[in-house]
Amino acid sequence: MNAGSSRLVWFDANRVCAAIGVVLIHTTTDFAGRPFPDVTPGERFVPVFLRSVAEFSGSEMFFFFSLFLMAMRVDRTRPTYRSAIATQAERLLVPFAFWTVFYAFFRILKADVFGYGPQYLDSLAEAKTWVSYFLLGRSQYHMHFLPTLFAIFLFFPVMRIAMRYPVLGIMLFATLGAMDHVQRYFWTLDIDPLTRAYLVRITKVWGYVGYGLAAFALYSLWRDGLPRGESKLIRRGAFYFASMAYIATMPYLGTALFEGRWGVRTGWDYFGHFLMPLFMFCIFMGGQFLDWSPRWSKAAAYTFGVYLVHPIFVDLYDVAVFTTGLSKLMSPTILVLLRIAVVLPAAFGCAVLLQRTRPLAWTIGLGPAPWKWRELQAAGKG
Secondary structure (H helix, E strand, O other): OOHHHHHOHHHHHHHHHHHHHHHHHHHOOOOOOOOOOOOOOOOOHHHHHHHHHHOOOOHHHHHHHHHHHHHHHHHHHOOOHHHHHHHHHHHHHHHHHHHHHHHHHHHHHHHHHOOOHHHHHHHHOOHHHHHHHHHHOOOOOOOOHHHHHHHHHOOHHHHHHHHHOHHHHHHHHHHHHHHHHHHHHHOOOOOOHHHHHHHHHHHHHHHHHHHHHHHHHHHHHHHHOOOHHHHHHHHHHHHHHHHHHHHHOHHHHHHHHHHOOOOOOOHHHHHHHHHHHHHHHHHHHHOOOOOOOOHHHHHHOOHHHHHHHHHHHHHHHHHHHHHOOHHHHOOHHHHHHHHHHHHHHHHHHHHHHHHHOHHHHHHHOOOOOHHHHHHHHHHHHO
């Protein structure tokens, strides 16, 4: 394995682009998360286009490269099942608990400003709300990532099969297809919405294990060494497949553009969206011999933090432009572009600040858990 590959700068660049993509997804809608239904298609073109670009690298990409890192750790350290899961619980569920409580109460601000404060406060008084917050990550729209990723990690012994037999990485297509098939059935049932949400999440975890199979398979190939020529071929092919996946999502994006509502991902539209992380990851992996700047690695350290904190600044921006009346003077394009210009640097800046504030660094995975502070202090004194 060459030195450039071992540095994994290409991987860090992928992480940074994924973080930017997630921020773009959450900043290119109106205040209610819709594709500006009250304006003409021409007025919503830029927000919808930016959303389509963002989906080249969104939350599913975070699943993919997290599972690639899991493959690397499993291969290098050979942990027992218990120790591996305990480590992931500390890395994922401890910050998750903190941010779940934080966002549960932080959302009161926007709820009060936009007129649904009483209903939201009533929901906080219900036990089922908090159960869904901690099991489904519903305290904010992005929090689903952490409990879902932890649940997927529980299947890492299954994923290891693909490290031995990389061809099994193609099973991602089958697991996504089965997930879509079952979830569409769940949506036809006349059952409690929260019960349906639990059923959908369970099938999502099982389906997303396919990302683990693909990630472990690609790690196996990368570990064994991909020559420069083969890497270039992978990159070229991945560019084509990513472009084809983008084309396949056009019906979904067309519904947003021409009708002002999010459509339902079905058929190839569905596969185009959910296979995109595989193709994007292959683009970066295929570019491992490129001259990547070390700045990618420096920025990558904060991507988990950016993912966790960016909704704070989305909400603060929305509250500010709404209460001041500026939103009435802005077109959707200006509203979205200004939101991106505010939220993206603010999220990175906040992640850097949290990392430097040592008692809070653990909230974004850049420091030891609170119960280890005394132990570390004692070791330092020793």
